Amino acid sequence: xxxxxxxxxxxxxxxxxxxxxxxxxxxxxxxxxxxxxxxxxxxxxxxxxxxxxxxxxxxxxxxxxxxxxxxxxxxxxxxxxxxxxxxxxxxxxxxxxxxxxxxxxxxxxxxxxxxxxxxxxxxxxxxxxxxxxxxxxxxxxxxxxxxxxxxxxxxxxxxxxxxxxxxxxxxxxxxxxxxxxxxxxxxxxxxxxxxxxxxxxxxxxxxxxxxxxxxxxxxxxxxxxxxxxxxxxxxxxxxxxxxxxxxxxxxxxxxxxxxxxxxxxxxxxxxxxxxxxxx
Amino acid sequence: xxxxxxxxxxxxxxxxxxxxxxxxxxxxxxxxxxxxxxxxxxxxxxxxxxxxxxxxxxxxxxxxxxxxxxxxxxxxxxxxxxxxxxxxxxxxxxxxxxxxxxxxxxxxxxxxxxxxxxxxxxxxxxxxxxxxxxxxxxxxxxxxxxxxxxxxxxxxxxxxxxxxxxxxxxxxxxxxxxxxxxxxxxxxxxxxxxxxxxxxxxxxxxxxxxxxxxxxxxxxxxxxxxxxxxxxxxx
Numbered sequence: 278x279x280x281x282x283x284x285x286x287x288x289x290x291x292x293x294x295x296x297x298x299x300x301x302x303x304x305x306x307x308x309x310x311x312x313x314x315x316x317x318x319x320x321x322x323x324x325x326x327x328x329x330x331x332x333x334x335x336x337x338x339x340x341x342x343x344x345x346x347x348x349x350x351x352x353x354x355x356x357x358x359x360x361x362x363x364x365x366x367x368x369x370x371x372x373x374x375x376x377x378x379x380x381x382x383x384x385x386x387x388x389x390x391x392x393x394x395x396x397x398x399x400x401x402x403x404x405x406x407x408x409x410x411x412x413x414x415x416x417x418x419x420x421x422x423x424x425x426x427x428x429x430x431x432x433x434x435x436x437x438x439x440x441x442x443x444x445x446x447x448x449x450x451x452x453x454x455x456x457x458x459x460x461x462x463x464x465x466x467x468x469x470x471x472x473x474x475x476x477x478x479x480x481x482x483x484x485x486x487x488x489x490x491x492x493x494x495x496x497x498x499x500x501x502x503x504x505x506x507x508x509x510x511x512x513x514x515x516x517x518x519x520x521x522x523x524x525x526x527x528x529x530x531x532x533x534x535x536x537x538x539x540x541x542x543x544x545x546x547x548x549x550x551x552x553x554x555x556x
Numbered sequence: 557x558x559x560x561x562x563x564x565x566x567x568x569x570x571x572x573x574x575x576x577x578x579x580x581x582x583x584x585x586x587x588x589x590x591x592x593x594x595x596x597x598x599x600x601x602x603x604x605x606x607x608x609x610x611x612x613x614x615x616x617x618x619x620x621x622x623x624x625x626x627x628x629x630x631x632x633x634x635x636x637x638x639x640x641x642x643x644x645x646x647x648x649x650x651x652x653x654x655x656x657x658x659x660x661x662x663x664x665x666x667x668x669x670x671x672x673x674x675x676x677x678x679x680x681x682x683x684x685x686x687x688x689x690x691x692x693x694x695x696x697x698x699x700x701x702x703x704x705x706x707x708x709x710x711x712x713x714x715x716x717x718x719x720x721x722x723x724x725x726x727x728x729x730x731x732x733x734x735x736x737x738x739x740x741x742x743x744x745x746x747x748x749x750x751x752x753x754x755x756x757x758x759x760x761x762x763x764x765x766x767x768x769x770x771x772x773x774x775x776x777x778x779x780x781x782x783x784x785x786x787x788x789x790x791x
Contacts (some may be wrong), residue, residue, distance in 0.1 A: 314640060435660040442650040445640060452606040453654030453706045454625030486692065501643035501688030 293414045300426040302517030304471045305508045307433045309492030311444050323377035327354045329481040330380030337391040348473050355469035457458045479532030490539035498552030522526045559584050565614035567600050580768040588744045589752035592762040598745045625654035628703030630713040645683045651705025673704040693724035712745040747785045
């Protein structure tokens with residue numbers, strides 16, 4: 278089995294897939310803790326559907342690099358969702374549901390009407406579940422992914438303390454003169470970037486898993502913010518790496534294998550947390 | 557001039573006015589208790605003083621060179637905080653953010669200040685403990701320490717003793733009185749008129765009748781008398 282793995286690792290696109298997979302797992306888990314604690318996890322879900330719609334438009338327009346369209350559109354929606362969500366919770370909720378289902382429906386419609394591809398359901402399935410698209414990455418896409426990942430990590434490190442303060446207590450932060458609106462905006466934009474990146478790996482339906490599972494797993498085990506963040510990154514990278522390797526060896530779909538790993542790790546962490554914490 | 561002066565303030569939400577023509581001022585070293593029935597607008601008033609809400613009319617003036625990011629706030633606890641994985645030190649340290657501006661990391665001075673605030677409130681040994689596992693009284697002390705990181709001059713407390721048992725409540729009141737004696741001006745919302753009469757220097761009663769004055773004036777006023785009788789005698 279190890280020989281088979283070595284053989285595969287010599288193939289460039291397998292290496293690309295591993296690099297991209299690990300980077301995406303790292304980025305998505307960084308913000309996961311904040312999103313879960315801020316009760317923003319549903320925004321991630323909504324944005325991933327928006328990204329699907331944008332992807333459909335890009336596919337129809339036959340863009341050579343669909344990220345150029347998908348990224349700005351998703352960021353725009355993230356900003357809009359945050360604006361509506363700030364006033365009342367229910368309105369924000371409904372807006373997200375509307376936008377995400379709308380994008381999903383229109384995306385499929387557009388693909389159906391305008392698509393020139395002979396394998397339509399295959400295309401849709403790829404966009405929704407990621408399928409094997411990660412194994413067909415081109416060097417340009419890998420480079421783009423690396424650049425965005427580095428940006429996400431830099432932004433996260435620079436704003437880590439501010440995100441903590443804003444996540445823990447918005448009112449206090451605003452009262453002490455912090456620019457809470459701006460930091461929420463940064464969180465939304467970074468979330469959008471991560472979701473678009475992660476779409477390549479697990480497809481739009483499974484992205485939330487990548488964002489939420491590692492954070493929830495880490496929260497079972499650790500009790501301060503820094504450890505939880507670091508632990509969720511470690512778990513996420515581990516799951517993505519082993520998930521990709523397993524999927525290559527066993528021929529299973531990449532996205533769902535990673536998500537299955539994440540879910541399994543969450544279950545283990547939950548048991549450890551129960552045993553250790555006694556509640 | 558006064559540390560904080562409120563002139564002809566109107567409060568409310570969605571074009572529905574709760575309070576009109578409110579006037580009062582707070583001088584350095586005062587301990588003002590805001591009392592009143594539920595829904596009288598106590599929390600709204602505090603949020604407006606903190607610039608979290610826009611007033612519907614009137615003015616709030618900060619004097620004595622007090623700037624906006626020199627105000628410490630003790631909010632009521634939110635549901636998010638109850639299962640938040642954070643250590644006591646992380647939370648207290650975050651009180652320094654107001655002064656950080658664009659600086660991404662905490663300075664040595666910020667850290668010292670956080671440690672001092674924890675020392676002052678007697679929670680130094682809880683430094684590494686997880687916030688959500690603390691008792692209600694300990695959690696309030698952590699949030700108060702965070703507020704002390706944000707200010708050395710003015711603290712605004714929103715029901716600092718809500719949900720605490722009687723013994724811890726008294727400890728909390730004593731602690732606040734001690735902070736006040738050390739020169740920090742306090743504005744606190746409370747339900748407990750007897751405690752207000754005991755610890756406050758000034759009282760603002762809002763509701764159908766508005767009263768503002770010193771503690772003794774309040775005790776002698778109609779509103780004060782009414783509540784004192786109802787609660788069964790003076791403090």
